[in-house]
Amino acid sequence: MWAHFSCAHLIQVGSFHVSINNGFRPQRGCHTALLSIKNRWSGVKWFIEGDIEGCFDNIPHDVILTLLGRQIKDNQVLSLIKHMLAAGYMQDWQYHTTHSGTPQGGIVSPLLANIVLHELDKYIAEELIPMYTSGRERQQTKAYRAKVALISYHTKRGNTERARQERRILRHMQAGDPMDGSFRRLKYVRYADDFILGFIGSKDEADTIKEHIKQWLKANLGLTLSDAKTAITNAHHERARFLGYELDVITSDRMIVQTSKNGIRYKKRNLNGHVQLYVPDDVRQKWIGRYLVKGKPIHRKRYLRYSDFEIIHAYGAEWRGLVNYYSLAMNIHSLRRVEWTMLQSLTATLANKHKSTRREMRDKYEAQVNGKKAILCEVPNPNNPDRPLRACMGGIPLRRKDEPMLDADKLVWQPKYGRTELTQRLLAQRCEVCGSTKHIEVHHIRSIKELKRRYRNRPAPVWVINMCARYRNTLVVCRTCHDDIHAGRYDEKKVQSK
Secondary structure (H helix, E strand, C coil): CHHHHCCCCEEEECCEEEECECCCCCCCCHHHHHHHHHHHCCCCCEEEEEEECCHHHHCEHHHHHHHHHCCCCCHHHHHHHHHHHCCCEEECCEEECCCECCCCCCCCHHHHHHHHHHHHHHHHHHHHHHHCCECCCCCECHHHHHHHHHHHHHHHCCCHHHHHHHHHHHCCCCCECCCCCCCEEEEEEEECCEEEEEEECCHHHHHHHHHHHHHHHHHHHCCCECCCCCCEEECCCCCEEECCEEEEECCCCCCEEEEEECCEEEEEECCCCCEEEECCHHHHHHHHHCCEECCEECCCHHHCCCCHHHHHHHHHHHHHHHHHHCCCCCCHHHHHHHHHHHHHHHHHHHHHHHCCCHHHHHHHHEEEECCEEEEEEEECCCCCCCCCEEEEEECCCCCCCCCCCCCCCCCCCCCCCCCCCHHHHHHCCCCCCCCCCCCEEEEECCCHHHHHHHCCCCCCCHHHHHHHHHCCCEEEEEHHHHHHHHHCCCCHHHHHCC
8 A cells, every 4th residue: 555655766757767755665765865965066155954833733734634545545545544644642651632633652653744745846846946057068168268268378379488477367256157047956855844945046046945835835735834944044154954964065176187079178276166074062062961971971870780792782872873874974084073972981881880090991901993992891702702792882984985975864872771791791691580491582671660560559560660670661571471460450460370
C-alpha cells in the first residue's frame, strides 16, 4: 500500500532533475542534503531559511486523508488511518485528544509528513523554480569587458609585460554582473520539515518567493510559515543556518584552474561563489560548556557508578558522534578545543572515581591511536581472545570529508545502564532475572522516574526492583520473562519455577 507514496527525492524540472527531499529516505540524510547545497548552489546570492510552525503537530487530518485518498481506494484502510490519527495520547495518566498532527513516535509519522510535504516539493519544483529560472549565464560587467579588451590589445602588439600586469588586475575584478536582470536561479532542498532555498536575484524577489510559499502552505496544507524564523540572508555578508551547519559563500582570487571553452584554454578562479559548510561558534561553545564548571573541566557525577570501560566508552561515543556529524565542515579542526576539554573531563571523572589524580589516569590509559594521543581501555574477550573489547576517547583525525555519513544523525549516545558492567552484558547472554540462557531479549522502559511512580502505592515485582536498584532503563531477560512482564502476570515465584 505504501509503495504508492514513495515521494521520490528527485523531481523533474524541465530537462533535468532536482534533488530536494532528503528526510526519512533510504541512503538519504542530513549529509546528502548539505552536500547537494555545497556542490550545486554556486553563485547563490540569497538564502531563504524556511521554518514551519509546529509542522508535525499541526498537519490537518483532512489534508492527510485527502492526499491518501488519491492513491488508496480501500475505504477500510482509510478508516483505520483516520481512527489512528484521532486516537489521542496519554500524558501523566491524562488522556488528550488529537485534532491535528501525526502520531509522534510512531513509525508511520515521518511517512505521513513526507506525503504532505511532498506537495510543497512539487509546488516549488514545478511552479516557483521555473518561474525564477532564466538566462544561460550572467552578463559580464562593462569594466571586466574593457579590461579583457585591453589585455587583448597589448597581447597582439607584443606588450607581454603590460598584458601580464593587466591580467593580475583582472584576477581581482568581478566578472559577472550581480544586477543582471535576465539571469535568475532558484534552488531548493528539504530535510523533514526544515527547508532552505538559494536564490540568485534581487532582495524584493526573494521576499516575493517567501510570500508565495507562505500563502500556498496556508491555503493548500493548512500550515503556517513562521515570519520570525523564516529569515532571508545575504549570502555574501552573512551566514545562514541549516541542519546545525552554517552556510557561507566564499570568495578567493588565489585559486586558479585551467579550463577550456569552445576549444580555447584559459585560466579561471575556482572558488568564488562556492558554498562552504562551517561548524557554528555557538555549537562549539555549547559542547565545551557541557564539561566545564566555572570555566574549568570537571568530572561528571552521573558516570561515577560506571566502570572505567563504560566511562571511556560513553565519552568516546559522544566525541565520535560530534566529529562524524560535522565531518563536512571546512573548520572541523576548530573542534580540537572540544576534544581537549572532553579529555580533561574524562580523566577528572576517572580520577574522582578512583580517588586518584589525572596524571595517574593518563599514565594508565593514554595510548597512541592513529598517531594521536587518546584514552584507550581494552578488556579481554574470552569468546575471541584475538579481538579484545575496546573503548576509546580521541584519536580521530579532524579532516574534512566530501562523502556523506548516512548514520551520523545519531549525534549523541548516552549510556542507560549502571552497576552491572557493560563488558559483562556484552559477553553474557543470560537473563538477569531468572538466569535462563535461551531466547535472550532486552526489556526497555521510558524512565525510572515513571516506573517508581507507577509502583508507589503497591508492591513492586522483582523485575522493577532490579531495574530501580541498577538505575537503568534496560533489563536483559529471556523471552518468557519478557512476555510475563508485558502481560502483567509476572511474579518472582512463577518465573523462577519455569
